[in-house]
Amino acid sequence: MILDPATTPKSEFYPWLIRCLVPRPIAWVSTTSREGVHNLAPFSFFTAISTEPPTLCFAPGRHPVTGAKKDTLINIEATGDFVVNVVPAELAADMNETATDFPHGASEFEAAKVTAVPAERVKAPRVQESPIHFECERYEIVQIGPDGPGGAALVIGRIMLLHVDDRVLTNGKVDYDLFSPLARLGGMEYARLGERFQMARKKYTPR
């Protein structure tokens, strides 16, 4: 089948987009509001960009009806920083608690019963229960689409510090038997990793 976004309502195209662009990693983003309240929310439009400077990005969308900005974005605009906590599969239920549309000023840390611990380089806290944290400063925010429903902010963060808990390392490398990252699919679906295998990149040899 063929979907043409120009003739497909946004509300119908979005489910196809998230079912087809898979599997997505989850940025569990912690921020602090101007008033000092910690916020925590998951985003699966998330990837790395560059190593010089080291950057990553995620895209908080506007509310599909009201066009309201998410608290995560409001907080990053106010404070200039955030932490990306990577979500292991065993924290899936806690992560899902923080996907609830809480009113501004409520703390998802309490709802999810996870622990905010101070970061070293940024004001936003880290999630103690997550084994991997990227402390980020705002690098650039690129507005895509309207300043309202359907639009999104692409938040590009400069990685200032990367924490990796020793308990997920074997011989100094992240071991996916000790850290099983959660993957986001379409609809309400999530996945764990299955079979892993290695493929070396080949070198070009002229014939």
Place this chain on the structure above:
Amino acid sequence: MILDPATTPKSEFYPWLIRCLVPRPIAWVSTTSREGVHNLAPFSFFTAISTEPPTLCFAPGRHPVTGAKKDTLINIEATGDFVVNVVPAELAADMNETATDFPHGASEFEAAKVTAVPAERVKAPRVQESPIHFECERYEIVQIGPDGPGGAALVIGRIMLLHVDDRVLTNGKVDYDLFSPLARLGGMEYARLGERFQMARKKYTPR
């Protein structure tokens, strides 16, 4: 352990970045050069952004030593379009063939033995063997970091058309038993999906 990018060589930080930001989907990007040669290359710094307009992005990095641009980027700058083909696990070996550093002008379609078929809205071809194609026009290219080694271009594409092969659909939805997407991890590691489960997003109820 804690890694500070400011005091860690890029060549050491990059492996940590790709081991920690997981699992990543793979954009198998097809383009056409100004001279008409088709190119195909995989990128795992890849995600969706917005629905209005519908956009996605991927980040081709510069060559870590020479700073050279990848052919994919050169072609998108020349023609203004590209196709993202999603990689099912059974095409892993073919995808890996296209990760070889071929000279400019060589066609990865021949090396990988996959078939270029015309797209409808863009000049770049689609990979017939992939069940999902996003036909994209260049929306914006954001330069991150230096115009040389370590820098990257964040290529933002506007999705003009989405093709989903009927053979991966069950009751009008993408069925991950019929389409098993490949995931990229760190080092040379890849993964298939394992156990899948559903979690509904909760609604907020004031106490």
